Amino acid sequence: MTRTRYAPDRGLTTRMTVTLFLLGLLYVAFVAALVALGVRAIVVLALAAGLLAVQYFLSDRIALFAMHGRLVTPEQAPELHGVVDRLAAMADMPKPRVAIADSDVPNAFATGRNQKNAVVCVTTGMLRRLEPAELEGVLAHEMAHIAHRDVAVMTIASFLGIVAGLMTRIALYTGFGGRGSRNNGAPIGLIILLVSALVYAVSFLLTRALSRYRELAADRAGALLTQRPSALASALTKVSGEMARIPTRDLREAEPFNAFYFAPALSRRGAAAGLAALFSTHPPLEQRLAQLHRIAAELGRGA
Template identity: 80%
Template sequence: MAHTRFAPDRGLTSRMVLTMFLLGLLYVVFVGALIALGVQTVVVLLVAAGTLLAQYFMSDRIALFAMHGRVVSPQEAPELHGVVDRLCAMADMPKPRVAIADSDVPNAFATGRNQKNAVVCATTGLMRRLDRAELEGVLAHEMSHVAHRDVAVMTVASFLGIVAGLMTRVALYSGLGGRRDNQNGAPIGLIVMLVSILVYAVSFVLTRALSRYRELAADRAGALLTQRPSALASALVKVSGEMSRIPTRDLREAEPFNAFFFAPALAGRSALTSLLATHPPLERRLEQLRGISAQLGQGV
């Protein structure tokens, strides 16, 4: 992690290393299997690498464009800039660009491959609903993602899923499905597709597990930086409650960007949904904040 006053998180670091190791191992096995099947993987790997690089270097622009956000000056949004200035001074980190997304969905996100290329964005719906302390807690959470280089890590972690997804499409649309390795053998395309689907599923579960933990780590780091876990807990409860008042159509439109958000636009409650979720359950996040409050001699 780059130098800041955000609390280091050894648990997050160890999980990142373990996830990268498992994904790397899965990648080696996957490519080895494709080569053994006689599949030419060079083009797929080049396309996947190009997609990864574009996502890595342009994540801030892509996220702002997708969420209809725009960078604002201190004159346009003095309160938002004031909160970010205060957090940057507390965290001893460079100030990111500050943006606002015109959306009634109460949320925020931060993105960028490093501290020098970061942007933190709040929606108009979030700014209308939270007081200053709550807004500070949310933005501290988001800026800790930048300090922990979460965007860069998750982008790299998604590479194997991109490759597997592309290989599935190649098998489906290139006519490999009917090609056989010999007269009596199984279709090569079918094997490639099944292997690709399995690899995609495993990599998806691993990256989602890492995503959930990084949200808990961001809650922890943000709460410790501001020394006000109660404000972050209040913001979580308020944002989650207000989501139910947002039209379902708007939430559906925002759902694809859940991985970026402070809180998911739509969150299921089944065991399978929780396994595939980008964020931990609200109860788990509040439980952690209560524990931090107890450590600080406060109450949530």
């Protein structure tokens, strides 16, 4: 984690390291399996590396374009800039660029490969609904992602999933090695399809587990920086409640960007919630609120 006044999170650092290590092992095993099957994967690897480079270096521009965000000056959004200025000073970190997205879905996100190329974006729906203290809690959470270099780590972690996904699609639609190619009696295309699908599934679950923990880490770091976990808890509760009033069509349009958002646009409830939790980018609201309540109790005892 880059040095700032955000509280260090050894748990997050450990999980990032372990996840990347496991994904690295999985990548090596995957490539070895492809080589053993006689597949020349250089084209797929080059394509995946190109996609990774574009995502890594242009993540801020891509995210703003996809979510209809626009950069704003201090003159255009003085109150929003004031909050970001204050948090940057409190955290002793460079001030990120500030953007606003014209959307009634109440949300926010941060992106950028490092602190010098970071941007925080808030939707107009969130600006209308949150009180100043709640907005500060949300922005402290988002700037914690920047301090933790979450975007860079998650981009790198997604590389194996991109490779495996491409291999799966190519095997599915073209059949590697031709329809008549076989390995010990089994079609090579089918073997590659199954191996690629398995690798994609494992890498997907590992990155989603890391994504959920990084949200908890950002909640904790943001709450400790502002010393107001109750404001962040209030924002979480309000945003989650307001989501129910947004048209389902708008939420579904926002759902593909859940990994970026402060709170998921759509979350599963009821019987499907248990299984959906494995695939979710965010921990359950109840878990996030429980952590913030524990932090509030800890701060109260230390007062």
